[in-house]
Amino acid sequence: MMQKFIIPDIDSIPCRTNIQGQDAKHIFKVLRLNPGDPIEVTNGAGKDYTALISSVSPGNIKVDIIDEHDSSTESALHITLCSGMLKDKKMDLVIKHVTQLGIYQWIPFFCERSIPTPDAKRIKNRHQRWETIAVESLKQCRRSRLPQIFKPLSFENLLDHAEAYDLKIAFWEKATQRLDTLTRNSSPLNVIILIGPEGGLSETEIETAQKKGFLSYSLGPRILRAETAAISSCTLIQHILGDI
CATH class of the missing domain: 2.40.240.20 (Hypothetical PUA domain-like; domain 1)
Structure with missing residues (x-):
């Protein structure tokens, strides 16, 4: 093919x-x-x-x-993945694989445990590289829609952006709620997924996200690397609510 x-x-x-x-x-x-x-x-x-x-x-x-x-390769489930900022190659890995999984949008963001904020020129260069990686992944996996890739947002601006979504999920290593409590909706959903950086989201950030309507879920008993958690979360949500 x-x-x-x-x-x-x-x-x-x-x-x-x-x-x-x-x-x-x-x-x-x-x-x-x-x-x-x-x-x-x-x-x-x-x-x-x-x-x-x-x-x-x-x-x-x-x-x-x-x-x-x-297109026969696009999902009716629109997933927006929000990834806490990581080092360059780790972010490249995330966008490469989640594009293949079918996400609709990708939003990197800065929070308490993010790496130091790069300058504007470096942010621009990284954003251009992420777009190039998404294009190459799309061609390889035969998708028909390029995911929209945002420039990095602050945590506060990210939560404001999340207001309009049907389902808001924050994966957190201290959460106790399991994903098997989610059920497939008969109509397409707009889902936003929140994954923290290395070190995870702080308790204050999780509490703030919950006040904005995010549900806190666990990815299991093992602590995953941030890039692994990002890819795993999209796979699981696609399996439960989407077309995998």
Whole structure:
């Protein structure tokens, strides 16, 4: 099964457009596709397309988009994962894997036990890298919608953002409530998941989140690393409420 390629801003069908850069090199040198071969394309916003290659070169692939169809890989469950800020490579790992799991949004945030706050330039560079990682993960797992990736928020701003969600879950190592008390809802849900940084959320932060409507749940008797907890929480919620 071939990976998808992203072409944003597809306005009308049929149409002719180009694939350039690394994707063009991959099609030309690795996949060795030829004129007339079909490929799968997505606009990154939930729509899939069938395209036929019309010409190939190392830096430019011309394609004719001939058909539009709804995605079969997107979940009706919209998960927003909120991750306490971690060191660079750990955050990269989280966004890589939760994109594959089907999350809708990802919000990094700063709280009491976060690492020191990077400067604005470094935040911008990290945000751009997270977006690149999400694109590569989307192509690999054949999703059709890129998750929206926020720039890091403060804990207070994050809680304000969470007001509109149907279900708010905070995973905390001291919680006693088990996830098996959750049941599948017949209609799609907007779920927001809160995972602390290394060292977890403080008791004050959990109490504040609970006052904002968050339910505190346990991820089991073992203490998980923050990046493991983030990936595990999305997997479990998708299994209970979604399509895994």
